[in-house]
Amino acid sequence: MAGVGAAGVSAVSVPGALTGCSGDSNAAAPDDRVEFYGSRQAGIVTPAQDRLHFAAFDVITDSRDELIALLQAWTNAAAKMTQGRDVGEFGAMDGPYIAPPEDTGEAYGLRPAKLTITFGFGPGLFEDEHGNDRFGLADRRPAALVELPHFAGDNLDPARSDGDLCIQACSDDPQVAVHAIRNLARIGFGVTSVRWSQLGFGRTSSTSDAQTTPRNLMGFKDGTNNVKAEHHDNLDKFVWVGTDDASDEGNASAWLAGGSYLVARRINMRIETWDRTSLQEQEALIGRDKKEGASLSGGKEFTTPDFAMKGAKDTPIIAANSHLRHAHPDQNNGTHILRRGYNFTDGSNGLGNLDAGLFFIAYTSDPVKHFIPLQTNLARHDGLNEYIQHTGSALFAVPPGVSEGDYVGSGLFA
């Protein structure tokens, strides 16, 4: 896009450039903006925004230089959009009259509404399905960037799974999030192709103690026991890849230190059959009270569950097959995961039922150590499986943050 803009300047007179207001249409209050640059990428421990547009891309070029150029262009565009500015030199409205605008324009005049744009690298960037080293990166592939195994009950749609690159755009304004993905996809044409994308209309997790716990489409509070921005010890242990985590041979993934891994799972809910389930059964399957979110062993939402407490007929009051029991850190060797999921509906499924559920996003310092055992356990024992089906899946390595003048993931190409 930068090339188009530069050509425009030399060829025609541009009113916007003369008045000095090009590409800066969106007057944003400072608290509407989330800083893009920093040691970590934004959009991970940033308090979860209300809306999501997530996209996964296939890289369709063989050129390492083109790939790097794209990451540079994406970085520049993301830095602008997150600060409420248009993409490109001239933005949405102020470019050459005979050229298509650099920015698509639907976010013109809107505030960024805490827009964050977070980038990730999939396994396919390092090696294709035949093991070919596409961009000279194979020896930098982090050991934990694996192909996820088939978990019991998975019904994955290849067209909603995997990808060489991903972008997570979150904002409190859905139009702003969609604008971000749309413009980044546009910049990528010729180098990348959108493999799949997913809209999320409501957050299902809190990533800060300052936020209340939202509800998922089952009507229950979700992510009560999440890792949050304030939990520094757990962030270092369970979210951020540390310098000593990059312990694979030859320090292959040193470039990932300060980053994380992103697990995406499209989890369809069988909404209609769930809605026909008694409140008693719903609470028993979740393991929590529906109104307050307290575990069935009592107290309030954040009271520590007592998994040993007995209820009627001497059976555990938090049922043996309840979701809480099998998802809780106490039952998974202390494993915590930072969840950042969103409710979705993608219309209906052709049988008169909603195609809806939870687009699960988790950030983890080691998917092999943390996510895979946890999901194996859930897929095997969680009573909720009767009402859900995983239909999409992807894993990405999320590089650390970017400093001004640099581009996202530059450490990988250094």
Add this chain to the structure above:
Amino acid sequence: MRSPLSSLALLCLVAVGAACTKNDTATASGAIKVRSTDDACEVSPAEAPSGNVVFEVTNDGTKVTEFYVLAEDGVRILGEVENIGPGISRNLVLQAAPGKFFTACKPGMEGDGIRSAFTVTDSGTPVTTGDVAGLLATATDQYGDFVRAEVSELVEKTEQFADLYTAGKDDEARALYPDARTHWERIEPVAESFGDIDPKLDLREADLEAGQTWTGWHAIEKDLWPPTNGYTALTTDQRTALADQLVADTKDLSTRVQDLSYDPAKMGNGAKELLDEVATGKVTGEEEIWSHTDLWDLQANVDGARIAFESLKPALETKNAELATTLSARFESLEDLLGEHRKGDGFVLYTQLTADQIKTLADAVNALSEPLAELTAAVVL
């Protein structure tokens, strides 16, 4: 809108106006407050007008508690909520006719509970709480007989099927497959209640985790209707092992079912679960991805749900005749629709259905499933 609770609530609104409880996020204004502690059970007020009575039970103690409403004889339980953890609130909603009752909290879930008298005054609202205990006892007996009869047929046909399969008589095995499975599908929630049997007998390939051994009907299904590419047919020894396991697990089910007792809630929920199975596995063609005999399963699930419903119907007619009428009509519509897809002794294959026909089936399943989900509360409350 056909919910028995909402129609009663409407009736209540018309009849007694302000006394009616409100469907609000705030505390129901007409609710009876019950505060259960480790040594007390405060019920306030100790009377309510007849109709829907809502007890909002809060456990302010340190032990798990239960709350009961008992008849005047102090023995017969009219309603209960159990497993109320410390700090938790839970509602007991029941339809009460004028009369004298007892309430009881049972902190620690032991003993007769902390009891006090409770009076239901005459609001003028007609309440049908006719004593259906006898009808329900008959219903559970009938259902138990039905389950045992089905299991007996299942064992017999599974053995025949296993013999054909191990003998390599594939055409005959294929013909018997959906017929034998009918007896499984009719009682599937009962089998599922054992937890360990269902995965051994009825796991689909997608349900397996990496490295897990696959046994049961669907492993054999795939071998009898093998995919054209990338499938290695099982050897005679492998077939024998699968078939022997199938028979052994089915006999295990049969043994365990003999002593099983049923209650109306289990039956009502079982019927609901059968229709869930239809909605999520059969209407979508996911159950029988190799044989495509999903309509046999669908019919069997509906049979099982219908038997549970018909056993409970006399009690339901006493308590909520309108729901009984609706359910009868919806069962009939679905049966009629299935009838259109009959062919010979069985059905057409799922793959022979058009998208429109599948959608129409799905609509009929939803139309039945929604009111069927109300069956349990309607007969138990």
